Amino acid sequence: xxxxxxxxxxxxxxxxxxxxxxxxxxxxxxxxxxxxxxxxxxxxxxxxxxxxxxxxxxxxxxxxxxxxxxxxxxxxxxxxxxxxxxxxxxxxxxxxxxxxxxxxxxxxxxxxxxxxxxxxxxxxxxxxxxx
Amino acid sequence: xxxxxxxxxxxxxxxxxxxxxxxxxxxxxxxxxxxxxxxxxxxxxxxxxxxxxxxxxxxxxxxxxxxxxxxxxxxxxxxxxxxxxxxxxxxxxxxxxxxxxxxxxxxxxxxxxxxxxxxxxxxxxxxxxx
Numbered sequence: 001x002x003x004x005x006x007x008x009x010x011x012x013x014x015x016x017x018x019x020x021x022x023x024x025x026x027x028x029x030x031x032x033x034x035x036x037x038x039x040x041x042x043x044x045x046x047x048x049x050x051x052x053x054x055x056x057x058x059x060x061x062x063x064x065x066x067x068x069x070x071x072x073x074x075x076x077x078x079x080x081x082x083x084x085x086x087x088x089x090x091x092x093x094x095x096x097x098x099x100x101x102x103x104x105x106x107x108x109x110x111x112x113x114x115x116x117x118x119x120x121x122x123x124x125x126x127x128x129x130x131x
Numbered sequence: 132x133x134x135x136x137x138x139x140x141x142x143x144x145x146x147x148x149x150x151x152x153x154x155x156x157x158x159x160x161x162x163x164x165x166x167x168x169x170x171x172x173x174x175x176x177x178x179x180x181x182x183x184x185x186x187x188x189x190x191x192x193x194x195x196x197x198x199x200x201x202x203x204x205x206x207x208x209x210x211x212x213x214x215x216x217x218x219x220x221x222x223x224x225x226x227x228x229x230x231x232x233x234x235x236x237x238x239x240x241x242x243x244x245x246x247x248x249x250x251x252x253x254x255x256x257x258x259x260x261x
Contacts (some may be wrong), residue, residue: 034217041214041246043180048253051194055187065182074183078176081162085172088165123166123173127180 022109030087033080040077078123083116157216171206178203195258203254210239211247217237 050061064070090108093099099108148154178199182208193199218239226232
């Protein structure tokens with residue numbers, strides 16, 4: 001009887017085999033930020049529920065949220081959210097059938113970092129100025 | 132793209148559903164909520180950042196303002212739907228075991244509804260609860 005051994009067939013290449021490109025990095029970043037934002041909604045919900053629960057719960061939440069670490073997390077959350085938003089705007093351009101040329105798509109990916117970083121800083125400056 | 136080169140049967144074209152059995156509903160809802168979120172995200176972040184470290188009375192005063200409360204509610208709903216759709220795609224990409232995948236997609240739905248309900252309840256209580 002012939003023995004049937006599983007043959008170690010080559011798998012299709014994954015992330016580690018490709019040279020990094022801007023479009024690839026921003027595509028991954030879009031998914032990573034989306035997942036991080038998903039988890040971060042727990043913190044947002046907790047903060048809102050604490051405010052709805054009364055002064056005691058709110059003070060506790062504010063002590064955590066208002067700390068340096070809390071502010072750092074909110075800054076990261078806002079950057080992730082705005083980066084995801086700018087990434088979404090790129091998808092709108094593609095949905096309309098534009099922006100598929102190699103140079104255009106690389107530039108859009110590259111600028112999405114700077115645009116979202118700029119938007120984050122602008123938003124914090126404006127929000128702090130309005131306080 | 133032209134109809135005479137289509138591989139689909141006339142019945143399939145009428146149903147318009149395709150292999151996912153739900154047509155383009157998922158894709159379209161993802162885009163509709165994304166468009167809404169562009170505006171709502173900016174408002175939401177502005178509200179949260181400007182309230183950080185503020186005392187209780189000031190925070191409640193802002194959050195219970197009708198315009199702020201309505202926009203926060205809209206962001207909660209649009210955001211919850213959008214994140215549920217997005218996470219479902221991530222699950223379908225990476226979870227290959229059929230049973231696990233169904234469980235994960237279901238848990239994802241529960242999570243999105245729980246977060247949405249908690250936020251909606253909190254915003255409404257801040258507005259009406261006194």
